[in-house]
Amino acid sequence: MDSKSSNTRKMEELSLRIPASSVPENEPLRPLDLRFDRLQPSDQHLVEHKKFEFGQFVAREAMLDEEYWTAAWLRAESHWENQINDRYADNHKRKFAEQEFNAIKRRNREQIGQKCTCVVTVKKETKNVKRTVLKSIVGTLDLSLQYLLHGETFPGERVKARLFRSINRTPPNRYGYIANLCVAKSARRQGIASNMLHFALESAISDGIERVYVHVHRDNAPAQELYRKMGFEVILYSGYSICTSAFRFAVLLFVE
Numbered sequence: 001m002d003s004k005s006s007n008t009r010k011m012e013e014l015s016l017r018i019p020a021s022s023v024p025e026n027e028p029l030r031p032l033d034l035r036f037d038r039l040q041p042s043d044q045h046l047v048e049h050k051k052f053e054f055g056q057f058v059a060r061e062a063m064l065d066e067e068y069w070t071a072a073w074l075r076a077e078s079h080w081e082n083q084i085n086d087r088y089a090d091n092h093k094r095k096f097a098e099q100e101f102n103a104i105k106r107r108n109r110e111q112i113g114q115k116c117t118c119v120v121t122v123k124k125e126t127k128n129v130k131r132t133v134l135k136s137i138v139g140t141l142d143l144s145l146q147y148l149l150h151g152e153t154f155p156g157e158r159v160k161a162r163l164f165r166s167i168n169r170t171p172p173n174r175y176g177y178i179a180n181l182c183v184a185k186s187a188r189r190q191g192i193a194s195n196m197l198h199f200a201l202e203s204a205i206s207d208g209i210e211r212v213y214v215h216v217h218r219d220n221a222p223a224q225e226l227y228r229k230m231g232f233e234v235i236l237y238s239g240y241s242i243c244t245s246a247f248r249f250a251v252l253l254f255v256e
Contacts, residue, residue, distance in 0.1 A: 034066050040122055040136040050206075051126065052199040057138065057192060059199040062118040065105070068132040069118055072100035078182035107142065115142040119200055121183075121192050125155075138187035142180045143200045145207060150172040154235060155213050162187075176204035176212035197230050233256035 041063055051060035062068055076097040082088050107116040121139035144184060148155065155177060178200055183192045191208070204212050216223045224234070 019198065034069055035134060036066060036134045038064070038066050038133055039130050040125070040133050050199075050203055052202070054191065056124050056143075057121050057190075057195070058124050058146060059119060059121045059139075059196045060138075062120045064105075064133060067109075067120055067137060068104045068118060069097070069203060070137045071118055072104055072138060073097045074140055074184055075180055075182055078183070081185060095216055102140055103153070103252050104142075107144065107181045114143060114144070114146055117203070118142055119196055120205075121196050137184075139183040139192040139196050140180065141178055141182075141196055141200060141250070143203060145204070146175060146177055150173060170217045174209060176200075176209040178209075178212060178214040181214075193226060194230060197226075 005088070051058050062071060073093075076093040079096060080086070080093050086092070102117050108118055119141050120137050122136040123138065125131075155175065171223060178197070181193060181196065190227055213229070214226065214227065228234070
């Protein structure tokens with residue numbers, strides 16, 4: 001009995017030493033080394049960076065870890081926005097945001113012949129208003145520059161090839177790829193998505209890229225309409241015909 005009582009007391013003491021989670025239920029889980037009271041970079045800090053101003057917003061490359069995290073959380077919100085009846089949606093969003101934050105940082109470490117950029121759209125700086133990073137970002141996407149594999153005519157093409165396929169690094173086989181495009185629900189229908197795409201395409205062209213791709217689901221009609229307006233053509237595959245034209249850019253219509 002004495003031994004059991006002693007063990008019980010030790011467990012109780014141990015439990016008192018473990019602090020409860022300080023993260024509010026409605027707040028995203030944040031890495032401890034990030035500062036969310038940090039103000040968005042001023043125009044003076046962006047002189048040498050690519051950017052595109054439109055209306056009350058600016059599209060540019062993300063610079064800070066706090067911006068990577070906010071972009072990751074925005075993607076999580078967008079991914080789970082229709083799961084309002086899912087009791088575990090908040091937990092899923094936190095986990096998704098953490099994974100995406102780490103993935104963004106990993107992708108943005110430039111590798112030989114490959115480059116990935118996290119693009120964000122922020123509210124334009126004003127004289128009398130100082131916004132934190134957390135409250136300034138309203139849109140995001142990824143732009144990566146890659147090479148086609150041998151035998152591919154477009155990314156993800158199902159080709160008959162050997163088990164090991166090498167990367168064709170000749171200049172004509174270098175392409176741009178856009179992914180993870182999303183806009184905050186409160187900031188939609190203000191031209192943010194189209195202007196982010198414009199900035200990404202111009203950035204790709206300035207890097208010598210002649211063709212840019214993006215996957216879109218065949219049932220996502222609004223996204224298809226947006227890409228067509230931006231000058232993309234549609235390539236159908238997975239048993240469907242392939243449309244060819246002289247357009248510089250192309251949309252891959254993903255068929256599941």
